[in-house]
Amino acid sequence: MEGGKKNMDSSTQAGSGSGFASWYQSRNGGLAVWRTLLVMAFLTAGSAVIAVSAGMSSGATAAIMVLLAVTLVHALVLTPVARLTLAGPAAKGKAKAKDSESDAEDAVSGIANRRGITAALLNAMAYANRYNHPLSVAKIEIELLRDIGSALGRRAGDRALQTVASVFLETLRMPDRAGRYGDEDFLIILPHTLLKNANQIAERIRNRIEHVESASGRNKLPLTVNIGITQFRKGEDLERFLSRVDKALSDAKKSGHKRAPAARSA
Secondary structure, X not given: OHHHHHHHHHHXXXXXXXXXXXXXXXXXXXXXXXXXXXXXXXXXXXHHHHHHHHOOOOHHHHHHHHHHHHHHHHHHHHHHHHHHHHHHHHHHHHHHHHHXXXXXXXXXXXXXXXXXXXXXXXXXXXXXXXXXOOEEEEEEEEOOHHHHHHHHOHHHHHHHHHHHHHHHHHHOOXXXXXXXXXXXXXXXXXXOOOHHHHHHHHHHHHHHHHOOEXXXXXXXXXXXXXEEEEEOOOOOOHHXXXXXXXXXXXXXXXXXXXXXXXXXXX
């Protein structure tokens, strides 16, 4: 019985020690254990050198001690440092890319923001200008978005923006780009697209939005949009290009607010 009790006590103490070590390691992120092993490595190396110098140990024993110390130092110091050195630039690159991506994304709609879509448009213009490929752009404005936000709250307005953005993702082709350009308007980039084909795409978007209701609690929000479209002219700059699509949008808005007017071109 006493032997069993002693064994039980020993097991309990061992379990307690193990539990404390686990707690301490988790509490300190493993740094205490790492530091202890590192100190042991250097002490082992130092002991080996002293033993050989004093003639207190055989060459074989000293060699084993040195090998053990070198192995510990390599595992605890050199390998982690090498990994950090190699991973550092890659980690910084990923973080920088992530920050850059978030800077070009609209927080509400989840698609590109004004900065992101403008950069994409400049690239598309340069490509179209260089290779003489057609390029069309559509500007889409949600009608009465401010009234929706005023009447039903900001979340309802955000939901309307998200609904329209989801229609873009479902309707547009792979090379097309969409982004939120202003508070209530979006810019759609249509590479390799003539004006007549851009009108067809815009009409699909308009019809799709008309049949999608933006839900906000118990309220169902029927959405309508105005769309202006224009085709890129070789040699024109960004300001001129966007001024023409703004003119097309203005013409569309003059058609009235009772319905979503057909897309106009300029």
